[in-house]
Structures are given as structure tokens and as C-alpha cells.
Amino acid sequence: MVGSGPRSLGRLLRRALPAVTGVAAVVLDAAPLPDAAPDAVAPFLLVIVVFYWTLHAPELMTPLVTFLLGLLFDALTGGPLGLTALALLLARGLLSSRQRALMAQPAAVLWASFAIAAAAVETMRWLLATLYWLHPFRLEPLAAEFALTVLSYPLLAWLLGRVRGMVPRIRHVSGD
Amino acid sequence: MSVFLARDTALRIVHARSHAVRLFGIIRAVFERFALTLLLVLSAGLLVLSKADLKLARSIEELVADGLTPVMGAIREPVVAAQRAAARFGQFLAVYEENARLREENRRLLEWRARAIRLEVQNRGLRRMLAMPEFRAAPRLTAARIIADSGGPFVHTRLIDAGSRRGVREGMAVVDARGMVGRVVQVGEDSARVLLLTDFNSRIPVVVAGSGDQALLIGDNSPYPKLRFLPLSPGFRIGDRVLTSGADGLLPPGLPIGEISATGEHAIVVTPYVDWRRLDEVSVLDYRPVPLPPAEGPTAGQTVEHAEGGDTADPVAVVD
Numbered sequence: 001m002v003g004s005g006p007r008s009l010g011r012l013l014r015r016a017l018p019a020v021t022g023v024a025a026v027v028l029d030a031a032p033l034p035d036a037a038p039d040a041v042a043p044f045l046l047v048i049v050v051f052y053w054t055l056h057a058p059e060l061m062t063p064l065v066t067f068l069l070g071l072l073f074d075a076l077t078g079g080p081l082g083l084t085a086l087a088l089l090l091a092r093g094l095l096s097s098r099q100r101a102l103m104a105q106p107a108a109v110l111w112a113s114f115a116i117a118a119a120a121v122e123t124m125r126w127l128l129a130t131l132y133w134l135h136p137f138r139l140e141p142l143a144a145e146f147a148l149t150v151l152s153y154p155l156l157a158w159l160l161g162r163v164r165g166m167v168p169r170i171r172h173v174s175g176d
Numbered sequence: 177m178s179v180f181l182a183r184d185t186a187l188r189i190v191h192a193r194s195h196a197v198r199l200f201g202i203i204r205a206v207f208e209r210f211a212l213t214l215l216l217v218l219s220a221g222l223l224v225l226s227k228a229d230l231k232l233a234r235s236i237e238e239l240v241a242d243g244l245t246p247v248m249g250a251i252r253e254p255v256v257a258a259q260r261a262a263a264r265f266g267q268f269l270a271v272y273e274e275n276a277r278l279r280e281e282n283r284r285l286l287e288w289r290a291r292a293i294r295l296e297v298q299n300r301g302l303r304r305m306l307a308m309p310e311f312r313a314a315p316r317l318t319a320a321r322i323i324a325d326s327g328g329p330f331v332h333t334r335l336i337d338a339g340s341r342r343g344v345r346e347g348m349a350v351v352d353a354r355g356m357v358g359r360v361v362q363v364g365e366d367s368a369r370v371l372l373l374t375d376f377n378s379r380i381p382v383v384v385a386g387s388g389d390q391a392l393l394i395g396d397n398s399p400y401p402k403l404r405f406l407p408l409s410p411g412f413r414i415g416d417r418v419l420t421s422g423a424d425g426l427l428p429p430g431l432p433i434g435e436i437s438a439t440g441e442h443a444i445v446v447t448p449y450v451d452w453r454r455l456d457e458v459s460v461l462d463y464r465p466v467p468l469p470p471a472e473g474p475t476a477g478q479t480v481e482h483a484e485g486g487d488t489a490d491p492v493a494v495v496d
Contacts (some may be wrong), residue, residue: 027244027247027248027251028251029327030248030324030325030327030335031248031251031252031255031324031325032252032255032322032323032324032325032334032456033325037399037452037453038332038372038374038399038452039329039332039374039397039398039399041329042327044327044328062211063211063212063215064211064215066215067215067218067219070219071219071222071236072240073327074237075236075237075239075240075241076240076241076244076248076324076327076335077324077325077326077327077328077331077333078237078326078331078333078335078362078369079326079327079328079330079331080223080226080227080233081222081223081225081226081233081236081237082218082219082220082221082222082223082225082226083219083223085215085219085222086216086219086220086223089212089215089216089219090216092212093212093216096212125328125330128223129330132223132226132227133330133376133377135376137329137330137397138329138397141329141397142329144329145328145329
């Protein structure tokens with residue numbers, strides 16, 4: 001049932017890679033931008049990482065991992081706890097039933113699907129933030145962040161593809 | 177006999193274990209089946225808790241920020257080093273122009289210095305004549321590095337790597353070399369969150385240096401906060417300096433914030449002095465306002481709690 005020590009530890013660490021890349025994305029998202037105005041926007045890397053692993057390793061990017069990453073993002077960036085987690089989980093809910101169908105699609109279709117998922121996450125964040133603070137936030141910064149995120153997807157997905165080679169394949173579980 | 181007893185006990189343990197395993201399996205299956213729904217409900221619940229401003233939500237945020245402070249500090253170093261190297265290269269290319277500009281600036285600053293000394297002497301004399309207490313500039317409590325930003329378009333905050341261990345308290349003013357950056361709104365042990373003066377929640381009582389008009393500086397998530405609640409017939413002009421008035425009893429008076437850069441029908445625009453593009457180190461100011469004389473009756477309005485056994489008052493920040 002349990003393999004030999006170092007081997008099973010190595011396997012465990014490799015299985016933790018999706019979560020680790022998620023934490024790295026949160027840290028990069030929260031890192032201060034060099035040479036930036038206070039209203040500067042940057043790509044929302046966490047949504048790319050969650051989308052990628054939800055498609056390619058849903059048994060490792062479980063709803064619990066998604067929830068914890070969203071919570072970590074909110075705690076580190078000072079947003080209200082639960083806002084990003086809720087937005088990511090809702091997008092995940094939309095995605096999980098289409099996971100198998102999407103896996104068979106070419107990269108361009110995946111990119112377009114990502115744009116739809118990212119739009120859903122950003123819309124949800126905007127709605128929740130507006131309700132939370134009762135403040136009509138401008139849409140332009142959010143649209144800019146969305147555009148940068150979609151543009152960053154191919155590069156980050158390629159990098160995650162390299163990491164994916166190290167992640168062990170296990171039995172298929174729907175994850176939800 | 178004892179052999180049978182031991183075997184019986186062992187069998188019971190095995191059964192109990194298999195029951196526990198089965199129960200754990202059932203719980204796990206139920207969780208996996210309903211995980212998404214459960215976690216959605218939990219996220220919404222946390223959001224409500226955050227809104228209710230319960231201590232729990234704040235504690236989680238402080239804990240995570242404190243825990244990740246070393247990581248954020250470490251990843252910031254190469255970025256800052258690269259930025260400084262690029263800036264140094266740029267300066268090298270423009271060294272002659274920069275030198276001429278600095279000479280000119282130095283000449284102007286020397287003039288200002290002479291003027292400041294003259295005014296200080298005059299001010300001291302006038303204060304003595306009026307028996308006014310000495311004006312104390314807020315001392316710098318500590319320097320801190322900015323280690324994280326708000327990572328999104330909704331709030332303008334920065335996380336700094338100094339917290340309650342270094343004496344940082346809620347409500348303290350944060351400045352860079354040029355002017356005010358914001359104020360501390362949340363304090364962990366080794367980190368604190370600063371609400372920038374551009375954030376839509378930021379409200380700072382200010383005074384316009386030229387005219388003496390009192391107003392509130394209100395952020396709107398743009399780089400240019402706006403002046404509101406001015407007197408009915410304000411006397412300010414474009415280019416006037418905007419300083420903190422200290423009217424809230426929490427911020428030191430006279431901190432430079434920016435200057436009035438435009439006036440419109442609905443808003444008076446202030447351009448902050450703070451250099452957002454090189455904002456990687458800031459100072460937290462330790463301001464303890466002079467205690468108010470004991471009031472005769474209960475006073476309405478602001479709440480100031482006095483620190484025990486000190487001659488200074490410890491303000492309790494009420495930051496929205």
C-alpha cells in the first residue's frame with residue numbers, strides 16, 4: 001500500500017507540484033510591481049494555474065486546494081477573505097463538467113476556453129467586490145487585468161506543461 | 177485461556193479499525209461528492225465574517241501575512257536589485273544633465289534653507305510671545321520595506337515588513353522621502369498593511385497651505401485623490417500645497433501630501449508628492465498627539481483612549 005520511504009516521498013512531492021505552482025502564482029501576484037503607479041494592473045496568474053491544473057490534473061487541483069489557494073491570495077493581498085476562493089470555485093464548477101471534452105481540443109480552443117473562464121472569474125470578483133464594499137468599481141482596470149491574463153496564458157501554460165511532465169499520473173477521479 | 181483472550185482482543189481491534197477505515201472512507205466519499213458545494217458555502221460564510229469585521233478573519237490575514245513576510249522579502253530583492261541596476265545605467269547615460277539639474281536644485285534648496293532658518297527663528301519668538309507649546313515634528317519610528325501589494329484592481333494597499341514587534345500601530349502615518357504614502361490599517365507581529373491615500377476608503381483631513389482651507393482628501397482608486405468638504409468660499413489656487421491638518425488627532429499635522437493640480441466642477445484634483453515608481457522603502461511615523469486637557473463633561477465626537485501611565489495619549493485609530 002505504501003511504497004518505500006524516499007520513493008513515496010518523492011512521489012508525494014511531485015503530486016504536490018500543482019499546489020506548489022499555485023502558491024508560487026499567489027506569491028508572484030502579490031509581489032510589488034517594480035516601477036508601477038498605484039493603479040497599475042498585472043496578469044492574474046493564479047487563475048491561469050488553477051485553470052490549467054483543473055483541466056490536466058483535476059485529481060490534484062481539488063476543490064479544497066483551489067479553495068485554499070484563493071484564501072491564501074485574499075489573506076496575502078488584503079482582500080476580504082473568501083472573495084477569490086468563491087470566484088475560483090464557481091469557475092471551477094462551470095469547468096469541471098466540461099473537463100474531458102476540453103482535454104481533446106487543440107491549444108487555440110483551450111486558450112479561448114480559458115478566456116471564458118477568466119472572464120467568469122473576473123466578473124464574479126467584480127460583482128462580489130461591489131456587493132462587499134457597496135462601491136461601484138470601475139471596469140477598465142479589471143478589463144486591463146483580464147486582457148493581460150489572457151495574453152499571459154500561452155507562456156504560463158507552456159511553463160506548466162514542463163512541470164506537468166514531473167507530475168505522476170494516477171487513476172482518473174472527477175475531482176468533485 | 178490467556179491466548180484466546182489476546183486473540184479476541186486483537187480481532188476486536190482489527191474490527192474496530194476496519195469500522196474506522198470504512199467510516200473514514202464514507203466521510204471522504206461524502207466530502208468528495210459535495211466538496212465544491214461545501215467549500216462554496218464556506219467561502220461565502222468567510223466573506224460574511226470578513227464583512228462583519230470579526231477578529232477571526234483579521235487574525236487569519238495577519239497570520240498569513242506574518243508567515244509569508246520572509247518569502248515576500250526574499251523574492252523582492254532580485255527585482256529591486258535589477259530595478260536599481262537599470263536606474264543606475266540610465267543615470268550614467270544622463271550624468272551631465274543630472275549634474276546640472278542637481279546644481280540648480282541645490283541652489284534653490286540653499287535659498288529655501290536660509291528662508292526656513294529665518295522663519296523658524298521668527299516662529300519660535302512668536303510662539304514664546306503667545307506662550308504656545310513647541311511644535312514637535314513626528315519622529316520616524318521605523319523604516320520598512322514594501323513586500324506585497326494588493327494584487328488586484330479593487331483596493332490600493334501595500335504590505336510592509338514591520339509590525340507590532342517594531343512598535344507599529346494602527347492609524348500611524350507612512351511616508352516616503354517626498355510625502356505621505358498612506359496610513360496603517362492592520363498590524364500583525366512582523367507585518368502591517370498600509371492603506372494608500374489613493375484607495376477609495378482613504379479619508380485624510382488636510383489643510384491647503386496657501387489659503388488655510390480645511391478639507392478631506394478622499395481617494396477614488398485613481399492616482400489622483402480629490403479634495404472634498406471644502407469651505408463654502410475656498411481661497412486655494414492651483415499649485416497650492418496640501419498638508420495633513422491633524423484634525424483627526426491621529427495623524428501629525430503638516431505632513432506634505434501633494435499639490436492641487438486641477439479643479440473641475442465636481443472635484444479638486446490633488447497630485448501626491450509620493451514617488452509611486454520608486455516606492456520600495458517607507459518610514460512609519462510615531463506620532464503621539466499632545467493629550468487633550470481633561471474635559472468637564474462627556475465630549476461628543478471622536479474617541480481618544482489614553483495610554484496607561486504615560487504623558488502621551490495613545491490614539492485608537494478608527495479607520496473606515
